[in-house]
Amino acid sequence: MIDLLLQSALAYQKLLTLTYHVALGHKGVLTHMRIVFPENAYHHMAGFQYVGFTSLQNRSAALQTILSGKTTQRHFIEAGYVPNAKYDLADRWQSICHLQEMLENDMVTYYYRGHEPHWARIKADYVLCNPSQYFFIRNEEPVSVFGNRNQGYEKKCTRYTTLQVTRINIVTLESVTVYRSPSFKEPS
Numbered sequence: 001m002i003d004l005l006l007q008s009a010l011a012y013q014k015l016l017t018l019t020y021h022v023a024l025g026h027k028g029v030l031t032h033m034r035i036v037f038p039e040n041a042y043h044h045m046a047g048f049q050y051v052g053f054t055s056l057q058n059r060s061a062a063l064q065t066i067l068s069g070k071t072t073q074r075h076f077i078e079a080g081y082v083p084n085a086k087y088d089l090a091d092r093w094q095s096i097c098h099l100q101e102m103l104e105n106d107m108v109t110y111y112y113r114g115h116e117p118h119w120a121r122i123k124a125d126y127v128l129c130n131p132s133q134y135f136f137i138r139n140e141e142p143v144s145v146f147g148n149r150n151q152g153y154e155k156k157c158t159r160y161t162t163l164q165v166t167r168i169n170i171v172t173l174e175s176v177t178v179y180r181s182p183s184f185k186e187p188s
Helices: 006-016 040-046 062-066 073-078 090-099 100-101
Strands: 018-026 027-038 108-111 126-129 131-137 141-147 159-167 177-181
Touching: 006 040, 006 062, 006 073, 006 090, 006 100, 027 141, 040 062, 040 090, 040 141, 090 100, 090 131, 090 141, 100 131
Parallel strands: none
Antiparallel strands: 018 027, 018 159, 108 126, 108 159, 126 131, 131 141, 159 177
C-alpha cells in the first residue's frame, strides 16, 4: 500500500500545473484571489520545518525527494515523528491529499492578516476552511494546511462568500469553472 507521505506528494504534484482564481464577495464588494502552487511550498505544507532530516532541508528539492522514494513515511515513523501529537505531520499530509477537493467545492474564506489569534504563529493573508481542514495563503502561495479541530483561526476575521472558483491548467491553458455559487452574478 502506498504511504500517506507519498500520497501527499503525488497530490501536491498534481497542483503544480494548476492556478485557481477565486471570486469572493463581502457586503456587495467583489474581490479576487489567485492561488498558485510552487514546488518549494510543499516543504512547509508537509511540516518538514519541524524535522531534522538532512534529505529534506532543501525546500526546493523536498517534493522530488519524497516522489523518488528516498525518504518515506517509514523514515518518519522510525524517527518518532509519526505519530507525534506535537507535530501531527500525518494530519498535514492527509490535508494536502484533500486540498484540491477543498478548493473545488464550497469553502469559506476569511481575511486573516491583522486578525490572527494571539497564540497563532501562522503568517497569512487568507485562511480558507471547511468542516475538515484549514488552508492558509500568503501572497498567492500556500503557507500551511491541517485538519480543522475547531481551533478557531477564523474567529474575528472578515468572512467572505466564495462566489466562483476557476481552475486553470498553466500547461494547456484550459480554464474550468469548478465551483459557482447560485447567488453569483457576473459583474456587468
